[in-house]
Amino acid sequence: MIPILGRLLILGSLLAATAGSVLGFVAGRTRSLDGLRWARRFAYLYSALIALAAIVMEVALLRHDFSVSYVAQVGSRLVPTWVTIVSLWSSLEGSILFWGLVLGIYIAIATWLTRGRYPEYQPDAIGVWLATAAFFSFLIAGPANPFHTVANPAADGPGPNPLLQNHLLMSIHPPFLYLGYVGMTIPFGFACAALLKGRLGHAVLKPLRESLMLPWVFQTIAIMLGGWWAYEVLGWGGYWAWDPVENASLLPWLTATAALHSIMVVERRGILKGWTITLVQATFLLVILGTFMTRSGVFNSVHSFTQSAIGPTILAFLAVALLFTIALLAFRIDKLEVEGRLEGTASRESMFLVNNLLFVLLTFTVLIGTVFPLIVEAVNGKQMSVGRPYFDSMVIPVGAALLFLLGVGPALPWGRATGEQIRKALLPPLIGAAFFALIGFALGVRGAWTLVTLAFAGYAAQVTLAQMFVPMLQRIRRGDSVGSALIEGQLRRGRRRFGSYIVHGAVVVVIVAIAVSSSMRQTTELTFTKGQTHKASGFDVTLLGVEERHEPHRFATIGRFAIARGGKPLATLEPRMNQYQMMRDPVGSPDVYTTAARDFYLSLANVDASAQTATVTVYESPMIVWIWIAVIIMGIGGLIALIPPRAPRVILIETPETA
């Protein structure tokens, strides 16, 4: 029953998306308002049908209906209910259905919010969104169908991928990633619509920017959650390994970040239109590339799904999308009228341009490093991998340059500036630069790159803080009270600016934390027998004992360690080795003692319960926790910048009667 219902809903969503897409494009050509209205209705219909299909699957999972092929594949009566719920995205077929659901939500909201407001662009945008939706519905209906009927259903199933069960972060990382990834479809639709019309007018910049910003926020958080998960679970003391799938999540983020900046130049100066559209489109194409990379089985990675038959289908879609985009760009990019020109080399807009070029350079660097093993294998049949040294040596200098721009760019005025203005803008933040570098040096930083990073960070921090509160200070100077200047200048009028500088400030913290934690990390390997104490990075570490624990879905060997400093007990850490039934190798689970200043991280290298001995790798890394905190602040800053400027006044004005 459920399999048939599911298949019908998916087929319905495929039909609705196809019909709506065709109608959208036709309405775009004929300017038929009726056509547009019907395209919108089909967009809502698609969203409703795909959402129902996802709900049906959740019901099947919760009812342990093993006659549904996907439930038979990932369901289990043994696992807790929350694991059953998140099983929807734990395996390939379900994850594509989840993708469809997220796309449905995005399309419904975007269609609703832009209804009647962008009649010039909306039909084609809906056409593009629903064409993408039709492809994913086709995937769900065909190659990745989760609703096959199982003839003789079993009484129980194996349960989802154990890595998903190992840590709560792993169940929230994927939804964030999908909200980021899938959301990039919406700005892609607007960008294509602008090209199809041959016009990127001022009006469409707002939905373009906002629809890019929201998924950007999710993507930012998702990347951080992925890194955090790796850090908490994988036990090698790091959070980023330049693994192909990590790169797949980073690539569209880089181009989206570049686009968010170049949109501002379009707004202010009316230039870089074609470039901005190209970046937005590249973002979507990189999302599809990333989807291919995770689901085709071409790349070996801890993150990827197992090999599957949907690789060729996604590749075909990527090829079609690339072709469509390139043709569209080639035929229409010259039609986008340039309204202004780039003025002065030392102006804010030229810094935006350099920023964009650096982001694109980073994108290519990471992309080439990721596909290089495939190129080599295709050319001479040798297998190889591109490791950390390549990425680090390429990314660190570009990252430092971007940090430098993060300080210099906002300090410079828009348009042409005099030498005096430039000096006035650029000299004072050198104080901040010197300050940060000196503090770092005093605290023991000696690495040249780290000191340079700190200096750039200090420069950027001072500029960011000064710029962040410009509107408030102006109001105070005009005689406003501090409170009203804060509310009026920062929160109400200047929200977009305020939010953006919060993001900048958080980026400074993230980069400093990454630079300091990775360059000042101390690693020691210690072997313990029960009761033995070793000193590591100023901490006293004692092995209290080793125990073995049988849990329903795994077998764990746990080392219990007491952590103390100067005789004062601080924490008990329990790094462990989990052996899941379905996994080839044991999964080490480290344990971390986190403080604001540093993380003290224990990971089991070797453990023997019968002899009560354990060897641990101890990582002591400063500032790690600031990476996670600052990325969350980045997301909050992005959201603040997103709140529409004309919010209802009742929020801020005290009106007791309306309560």
Place this chain on the structure above:
Amino acid sequence: MNRSVLFIGILIAAALVVILFVGLGKDPAAIRSPLIGKPAPDFALREVGTGRTIDIAQYRGKPLVINFWATWCGPCWEEHPVLVANARALQPDVQFLGVVFQDTEEKILGFLQQRGTAYPTVVDDRGKTAIAYGVGGVPETYFLDASGKIVAKYSGPMSGDIIQANLQKVLRP
């Protein structure tokens, strides 16, 4: 029409799609080891249950399938019946040998008694043999020809098809 956009775009897109397409047919689990085409590292290890020493030199003259596994590894359980069935069908023309590492003899013996076996299993006490073969994780299987040369390596659980395909390589180089 902007020809340079078209040209650069097509160039990047075509290169990317072609590379990914070529990559599609490849199975990343089929790791090519630098040892392929080279004589397999020799080892003489203790057989589980009997305690006698098995030297792989004694199997020269016929193809040898060496399967690295452990009782704590789920996929090894999954592939065990496949290996046993194939060994029953192919031996004595092809020899199978299990090498267990990071495990205890008691657990291995229990596993084999419960699930049955059709070929000898030896214990790689300190993992030296696994290191010599460059084993990345279990299960991992090596296919040797009659002269003791490594012809193929497969990482991951065996299936009948995988065994057949790799033995074809051994028999018809």
